[in-house]
Amino acid sequence: MQVTVSPSVIKGTVTANPSKSAMQRAVAAALLSKGKTIIRNPGLSNDCLAALEVAENLGAMVRREASHYEVSSKGVEPFYDEINCGESGLGIRMFTPIAALSSLGISINGHGSLTTRPMDFFEQVLPLLDVECKTQQGKLPLFIKGPLQPKNIEIDGSLSSQFLTGLLMAYGAVAENVTITVKDLKSKPYIDLTLQIMELFGVKVENENFEKFHFGARQTYKPTDYSVEGDWSGAAFLLVAAAVAGKAEVSSINIHSAQSDKAILQALESAGAQLLSGVFTIDITKAPLQSFTFDATDCPDLFPPLVALAANCHGTTKIYGVSRLAHKESDRGVTLQKEFGKMGIRITLNGDEMLVHGGTGLKGAVVDSHNDHRIAMACAVAALTADAPVTIERADAINKSYPEFFDHLQQLGAQVSEVAVP
Ligand SMILES: O=C(O)C1=C[C@@H](OP(=O)(O)O)[C@@H](O)[C@H](O)C1
Numbered sequence: 001m002q003v004t005v006s007p008s009v010i011k012g013t014v015t016a017n018p019s020k021s022a023m024q025r026a027v028a029a030a031l032l033s034k035g036k037t038i039i040r041n042p043g044l045s046n047d048c049l050a051a052l053e054v055a056e057n058l059g060a061m062v063r064r065e066a067s068h069y070e071v072s073s074k075g076v077e078p079f080y081d082e083i084n085c086g087e088s089g090l091g092i093r094m095f096t097p098i099a100a101l102s103s104l105g106i107s108i109n110g111h112g113s114l115t116t117r118p119m120d121f122f123e124q125v126l127p128l129l130d131v132e133c134k135t136q137q138g139k140l141p142l143f144i145k146g147p148l149q150p151k152n153i154e155i156d157g158s159l160s161s162q163f164l165t166g167l168l169m170a171y172g173a174v175a176e177n178v179t180i181t182v183k184d185l186k187s188k189p190y191i192d193l194t195l196q197i198m199e200l201f202g203v204k205v206e207n208e209n210f211e212k213f214h215f216g217a218r219q220t221y222k223p224t225d226y227s228v229e230g231d232w233s234g235a236a237f238l239l240v241a242a243a244v245a246g247k248a249e250v251s252s253i254n255i256h257s258a259q260s261d262k263a264i265l266q267a268l269e270s271a272g273a274q275l276l277s278g279v280f281t282i283d284i285t286k287a288p289l290q291s292f293t294f295d296a297t298d299c300p301d302l303f304p305p306l307v308a309l310a311a312n313c314h315g316t317t318k319i320y321g322v323s324r325l326a327h328k329e330s331d332r333g334v335t336l337q338k339e340f341g342k343m344g345i346r347i348t349l350n351g352d353e354m355l356v357h358g359g360t361g362l363k364g365a366v367v368d369s370h371n372d373h374r375i376a377m378a379c380a381v382a383a384l385t386a387d388a389p390v391t392i393e394r395a396d397a398i399n400k401s402y403p404e405f406f407d408h409l410q411q412l413g414a415q416v417s418e419v420a421v422p
């Protein structure tokens, strides 16, 4: 799909889409619970759909109602010896240790960018837990054969928090008096989200300063009635759209959420946007914007909306944490540099630092998403203040996390036209 976004004024209200990070965790917790879990406000993004399919293959039954999903499970009892995590990094890194709770040999695969993302962590760590594990030189497909035996282990958290999320969730079902020790953990708030959802499903883990995670007496996941919260990662694009091109009210986002990406509010404030926040609603209005400095090491998914914001700010914005972007759906530092370059915005990459030379004016252009949902959305937001329309190729990448994105942008008054590409 090719989408053209024309320069537009933003005005209106919109409800945030469900968070895929929260939904995927809830689906995993529902699989690990014995009984029927209700998931309300379910996400329909490709990553959420992939998580449901994995849970079904690992033993859950999913009944899809219009307003909610019912996930019935007896714990991990795989129906198949193959699972496919689609394109979801979290999906594969979370469900692999969970699938290893079974004694069945299981092949684990994915598609698109997931096939190039690093998985060698599993080959190093799972054998320490008595799980046989093979990768293809650190990449997909994986083969694992459990059952996983929780033990005291030490892991490296510097590449991604997602491996730790997977271990925590799997340990939660079987661990007794063991500790996971983590060195140099990145994306810490995502671990808070994992622990929060585990606790809602009845499993409590003691977090000692994001360095040690203690499991005490044996616990069991309990089915629950869970409502998926709105997505700060997706809402960040809408908030930036309003900050640069008008005004908007975004509802169903919880200011007290554990999600990393609510940090977008700090960046918007530093840039000078006018913000009014309630507990579940943010009102935002355009104001003169100046460059800002922001550390996105623990919220790497904010880079694309931050770049769209910085492009509209006078002066040079500094964003730290670029090295966290190399293994996402694309090498996002380089992708942002290339695609924003086509729209006339110069970006310098300097080690872990990104400099966005903003306020020089955005130009109409033809850009490419590189099949990366967050690049497509960042370019769409940049188009709002360009001097001519911006055409985004492979814009259907948005379906990975936020299929409603272009509809929401239109709801806020943006001129958007879609062309199917054969
Ligand atoms: O746990 C999660 O839901 C996620 C964790 C983050 O990954 P890293 O821990 O690899 O930074 C983030 O980039 C990803 O989109 C979702």
Ligand SMILES: C=C(OP(=O)(O)O)C(=O)O
Residues within 6 Å of the ligand: 087, 088, 089, 090, 091, 301, 328, 329, 374, 401
């Ligand atoms: C990197 C992302 O997700 P994941 O790692 O789960 O594929 C993302 O949503 O931007």
